[in-house]
Amino acid sequence: MKEFPKLYTERLVLREITQDDLEAIFMIFSNPDVLTYYGMDPIKSKEEVGDLIQKYRVGFEHGTVYRWAIVREEDNAFLGTCGYHNWHHRYFRSEIGYELSPDYWGMGYMQEAARAILDYGYSELGMHRIGALISPQNKSSIRLVERLGFKNEGLLKDYAYSGGNYHDLSMYAKIKQD
Known part of the structure; x- marks a missing residue:
């Protein structure tokens, strides 16, 4: 079994998500405020979270998903998750995703956390392009990626579907040398 990379920042440890994180992830992914712009409906059961954690592990084993738990180093508080999905090795590109407890x-x-995984994606995973699909109404997420050097590449009309509605998403991207 492949070993999941552990990353360290000034205040955080980014580590593999395990079944021990089930309760904390349920609290985040069942919160409608967290998922307002996420593109999925709130999770309703801990069983769904268990399946999600297993999908992260399987995705890692297949080299298509990297999803880190974001843990505060000083007290081991579980803050959220971040990582890569839609990874296309042939094209050296992936997309970044993240969520954080409102606390x-x-x-x-x-x-x-995002700066650490971006550095890891470029230096260790060989990525050239990292994208982020963000709702145009999600001003906090837009500010985040812009601070990280992402550029807005355009609007994708009715690109996502959740909550019984279609949603526009803006494509942001950062190229390795930018």
């Missing part, structure tokens, strides 16, 4: 919004944790 930790506005504290700079996600910028710190």
